[in-house]
Amino acid sequence: MELVLASGSPRRRELLSQLGLHFTPVNYQVDETITNCSLTPEKIVQELSIRKAKAAQQDFTDALIIGADTIVFDGISILGKPKDQHEAIQMLTQLQGKEHQVYTGITLIELVDGVVKECKSGVRMTRVWMRTLLKSEIEEYVLTGEPMDKAGSYGIQGIGATLIDRIDGCYFNVVGLSLVLLQDLFRQIDKSMNQFR
Ligand SMILES: Cc1cn([C@H]2C[C@H](O)[C@@H](COP(=O)(O)OP(=O)(O)OP(=O)(O)O)O2)c(=O)[nH]c1=O
Numbered sequence: 001m002e003l004v005l006a007s008g009s010p011r012r013r014e015l016l017s018q019l020g021l022h023f024t025p026v027n028y029q030v031d032e033t034i035t036n037c038s039l040t041p042e043k044i045v046q047e048l049s050i051r052k053a054k055a056a057q058q059d060f061t062d063a064l065i066i067g068a069d070t071i072v073f074d075g076i077s078i079l080g081k082p083k084d085q086h087e088a089i090q091m092l093t094q095l096q097g098k099e100h101q102v103y104t105g106i107t108l109i110e111l112v113d114g115v116v117k118e119c120k121s122g123v124r125m126t127r128v129w130m131r132t133l134l135k136s137e138i139e140e141y142v143l144t145g146e147p148m149d150k151a152g153s154y155g156i157q158g159i160g161a162t163l164i165d166r167i168d169g170c171y172f173n174v175v176g177l178s179l180v181l182l183q184d185l186f187r188q189i190d191k192s193m194n195q196f197r
Helices: 010-018 041-057 085-095 135-143 159-163 171-175 179-188
Strands: 002-006 024-026 063-073 099-112 115-130 164-168
Touching: 002 010, 002 041, 010 171, 041 063, 041 099, 041 115, 085 135, 099 171, 099 179, 115 171, 115 179, 135 159, 159 164, 171 179
Parallel strands: 002 024, 002 063
Antiparallel strands: 063 099, 099 115, 115 164
16 A cells, blocks of 8 residues: 655645655646635635545555645635735735634545545644734745745745744644644554554
8 A cells, every 4th residue: 555645735745754654746636616605714625635635546546645735714814825926915914913824634545446445534723923024024025936835825934934923733734734633644544654654
């Protein structure tokens, strides 16, 4: 049985490697549109992590597939990755000087002989406090390019660290993959990470 990470995110790949796991990274185009506007942030990341894990199913027969999704919620709107620099500036203007929440959903699908044996999902939320930012600081940060592939338009693990006052909850959840949640999902389906080391 092989471990498959259905994600194009370099952060998620680094985090799995950090655990000493051997895995096959794959990246499929998944429709991330949410049509049901009444879905909670929890339900959205759960649903999208399921879609991402399912997309990889077609190419494997015996595998443990990981899918994940991260969004930012400030109590008003749900923020994904910005579509351009203008939107990144808008998001950071909205988030600065207050608290927001980062939600990451993870789904594990166990495939045996091409059939789904187990499918488990979980969600973690981390509270993040961003300091007050000057317009010029936001513009300078966006020009670094760092925000462009990140939910909420910042990366806590990079230059974005200088924008964050404090967090409450799992740091890795903000970066895109709560490792303690991943461990818990392995346990729920009676799998050990050691099998993939
Ligand atoms: C808030 C925040 C998000 N992020 C990243 C994590 C995710 O990679 C990304 C959110 O987008 P996602 O759609 O969750 O993931 P992705 O498009 O990067 O990869 P894939 O769908 O193929 O798995 O934002 C950071 O790296 N640092 C942060 O501080």
